[in-house]
Amino acid sequence: MTVQELTERLGLSVCSGSEGLGREIKGGYTSDLLSDVMGHAKEGDVWVTLQTHKNIMAIASLKDLAAIVLVKGRVPEEDTAAESEEEGIPILSAKEETFEITGRLYEALKAEQTV
Amino acid sequence: MEFSYHIEGGDFSKAGLASSEVKKILKQLNVSASVIKRVVVALYEAEVNVVAHAYEGDVRVDIAPERVVVVVEDRGPGIPDIPLAMQEGYSTASAAVREMGFGAGMGLPNMRKNSDELNIESEVGKGTKVTMLTRFNP
Ligand SMILES: Nc1ncnc2c1ncn2[C@@H]1O[C@H](COP(=O)(O)OP(=O)(O)O)[C@@H](O)[C@H]1O
Ligand SMILES: [Mg+2]
Numbered sequence: 001m002t003v004q005e006l007t008e009r010l011g012l013s014v015c016s017g018s019e020g021l022g023r024e025i026k027g028g029y030t031s032d033l034l035s036d037v038m039g040h041a042k043e044g045d046v047w048v049t050l051q052t053h054k055n056i057m058a059i060a061s062l063k064d065l066a067a068i069v070l071v072k073g074r075v076p077e078e079d080t081a082a083e084s085e086e087e088g089i090p091i092l093s094a095k096e097e098t099f100e101i102t103g104r105l106y107e108a109l110k111a112e113q114t115v
Numbered sequence: 116m117e118f119s120y121h122i123e124g125g126d127f128s129k130a131g132l133a134s135s136e137v138k139k140i141l142k143q144l145n146v147s148a149s150v151i152k153r154v155v156v157a158l159y160e161a162e163v164n165v166v167a168h169a170y171e172g173d174v175r176v177d178i179a180p181e182r183v184v185v186v187v188e189d190r191g192p193g194i195p196d197i198p199l200a201m202q203e204g205y206s207t208a209s210a211a212v213r214e215m216g217f218g219a220g221m222g223l224p225n226m227r228k229n230s231d232e233l234n235i236e237s238e239v240g241k242g243t244k245v246t247m248l249t250r251f252n253p
Contacts, residue, residue, distance in 0.1 A: 034163075035221035038156050039228070043148075051216045058131030062138060062155050079128065 001025050001112045003067045003090050006046065009108050010101070012092040015075050017084035023066045028109060030102045034059060041065060048094075048102050052076050057083035057091075065089065069105070071098045116140075116178040122162055124170040124191065127215065133174045134159040137185075144178065150251055153229040154183055157247050160222040161187040167212055168192065169242065182231075182250045193239040201227065201235075 004021040007014055014021070026044030031037050032051055041047055043064040049056060050071050057080055060068055067090040070076065076084060076091045084091045094101040118140065120133035134155050141151045158174070165172035169191025177184045194200045201223045208218025227233050230247035237243040 032216050033219040033221070034216040035160065035219045035225055038159055039221060039225045043152075049216075053215055054128050055130060055215070055217075058135070058159070062131060062134055062159055063152075 001109065003046070003092070006067070006105075006108060007090075007092055010094065010104055012069065012094050015070070015084075015091045015093050016081035017067075017088055017090035019085070020067065020088040020090045023088075023090070025066045025109065028102070028105050030098060038063065046105060048098060048105065050074060050098065052080060054080045054083055056080060057087060057089065060084075060089045061087045067092055069094055069101060071096065071101055118176045118178075120174040120176075122165045122172045122174060122187075122189070124166060124168075124172070124189075127163075127166055127217075130163050130166045131159055133162055133176075137176055140176075140178070141183070146183075146251055150249060154185065154247075154249050157226045157229040157233075157249070158185050158187070160225045161185070161245050161247070163217060164222055164243075164245075165189045165191070167208055167217055172242075181252065182248055185230075185247045185249075186244065187247075188242065188244040190242045193241055193243055194235070194237040195239050197235050197237060 003023045029041040029045045030048040032049050044066050046067050047065050048069045069092045073095050138155050169189035172189030175186045203224045204220040206218045206220035212218045230249050232248040234246040
């Protein structure tokens, strides 16, 4: 499944990095602890978090993540969005809170047999 | 081949820049993706520690055909009890830093897991020197 397909399926809004909507999703990871994501997220994962500051992009880029999903309608800070544009890694926003959007993401990926 | 980068303490917006440069260089040198991933995780954590815990630091990267050595040396408060600091979950990070998602006390454990040799020398009141060696063909 591509990031574009995921945004459609889950009704996510695209905040930045739309150039990367064709990126292929291989899995998902949910955490707000940056070292946890650094240590355990995998290449191609969609990362669900409530953090909106620029370091989330540093992590997404270093770990080759497919996209970031912000919860509860959060949007990236300005410099975070700029970095997302530059890297071509999309930042998406979900209306739902972490538990719910993670569940929906899991269901969507499971249906595609990616997790 | 040697490279070096400066890190300013307290400036979280620049944390990860050295890791990003090193990732590009290792990619150009055709180092395997799995090794690059480990080096990048370890260096990112070392960078963040300088930003979060020290005043300033320097990263030196030395690449040889069979291994990469990363040295991160800072001017800062030093680590009084290194075995304690190495414990997963141990952190002296401020509440503000924790709120940003740093300070989980997983940095040093991540560095140990993602390097073949990790050496930490520290002098309280002066600074800390972290040396990490990773082999290309484990
Ligand atoms: N470069 C450093 N200078 C001073 N103290 C450090 C340094 N690196 C680590 N420490 C100490 O070791 C602790 C654990 O580090 P780490 O495992 O990276 O967790 P965290 O950075 O999340 O607190 C830190 O909270 C700090 O007290
Ligand atoms: Mg740390």
